[in-house]
Amino acid sequence: MNLQGFCHIPKSNYAYAYTDKDLDIRLRTAKDDCTEVWVVISLKHRWQDKKAYKMEKIFSDRLFDYYQYRFHTEDSRLGYYFEVSDGTQTLVYSESGFTDTFDDQNAYFHYFQYPYINETDLHRIPDWVHSTIFYQIFVERFCNGDRTNDPKPLTPWGQPPKSQSFYGGDLQGVLDKLPYLQELGVSGIYLTPIFQSPSNHKYDTTDYRKVDEMFGSKKLLCKLVQRAHEMGIRVVLDGVFNHSSWSFAPFQDVLERGEQSPYKDWFHIDSFPVGRFTEEEAHDYTKPLDLSRLNYRVFGTSPSMPKLNTENPELEAYLLNTVSMWTKDTGIDGWRLDVSDEVNHGFWRDFRKTVKAINPEALIIGENWHNAFPWLQGDQFDSVMNYPVTKSCIQFFARREVDAAQFTEDLSGFLMCNSEQADFAMLNLLDSHDTMRFLTWCGGDKRLLRMAVLFLFSYVGMPCIYYGSEIGMEGGGDPDCRRTFDWNRANWDEDLFHFYQRIIALRKKEKALQYGTIRMYAEEGVFYLIRACGESRLATVLNNTDQKKTIALQDDFEPLISTESWENGVLEPFSGCICRLF
Known part of the structure; x- marks a missing residue:
């Protein structure tokens, strides 16, 4: 056996409490290295009652296999070790390493433990995440519902966007289009920031x-939230607490009063006086900037966005009081948090306590583009925007840089980075305002988009549609990905819109797609994803190749939705389906 491939870490994504009486225990091994893995568990104070339980190999990534066992107990003061076999040799793996047998007489020196x-x-995580389908709205580009508050100069609706373009989209526009969102079938909206900003x-x-x-x-925001709730749609706001605007009054005070400002510690100032920039320099991102004059920390390299020092007690109190006010007064259902991985963990722990004290079912989503386990242990975020999955979808469906087997392996590795709770609360997206x-x-x-959408609505976590994807909107990088929504239905891809309606309805109907276990594999270049909940089992089958493929399922099946017409269980090139298994 490849001993270097083994990994287990107590109180981590390898051993975590699923409920107050259920413990998930995982073991990583080198890929295809073991034939059997057992976990031996007992109460620490009754070690003589230890029992062995066979672990299931649930996922494999490109290098490793992952085994799991869910242990139910009324007393969680546990000790445990593993017995691993490759068919010719059996070893014990404990906190003391590898041995031929386990020293029961001195067990407390050697076992892994889960203290309590x-x-x-x-x-x-909030109960409602399993059944929710999100729709992200870039407010300024969705719908102009109130012409009286339009900024000037105003770019005509429909013209290609530039970084400084304003079109007049507003909250009244979102309110006016709630019936459209209800027609589409989504049950949650995530609004990009709505607070005062230039x-x-x-x-x-x-x-x-x-x-x-x-x-x-x-007042209008409260009306929007109330009306959305009446229509069965939850509302999540976007909070930006990593940085503020150059025009934020406390930062302006620092610019004017320097070291004498009571707000100087609200920011990361390297030296005084603070470097000054013209309005054009501060806000025109298209021109190069003389960074030698930048003596305070900012978001990226933008002098118009000074970084906030959230470790400062006065600033934290101001921000959390603000969060409390919006959460209480508007009845929103949660927060998406911008640049969340650059803010100190202590702030987020206090943020969670503040929000959950008001609404225990509020959802907290971080914007972390990479492995986010340090933020997803139950004391900070419920989940994050699942950009690793976004990346893999681009690589598999759009660019075809990886095959079905590699796609399966990559997804498996992502799922093992976090607890099952975090995986089921992830905000899964194909694109956003940043891509x-x-x-x-x-x-x-x-054809490629439809396959990716089938996957998105089959995978664990909350599917999120970026506004306009359902009618065929395109766009390059920022700002082109932030085009205005075309409300002339004659210009829509109605077939695509109805496809989104059908997959949304299926997700909302099928408990297996909301709560079910997940298993994935690849065969003959075809990707298979199985969700199971009770007696219900659904299979998503995706043929991202240029050849016809026969579906290879061991069970009888009935098609529920497909991206292309098909006969006798044969998938056309670049097509997919979701089937019910019998």
């Missing part, structure tokens, strides 16, 4: 306690 499941340490994107906040006038008012639109990645080939 404290209820406050459990990662509890930009079209609003990721540079000037006043955290005021809705931007060009979007509406606090090229997925259809553009696909070169306009809607």
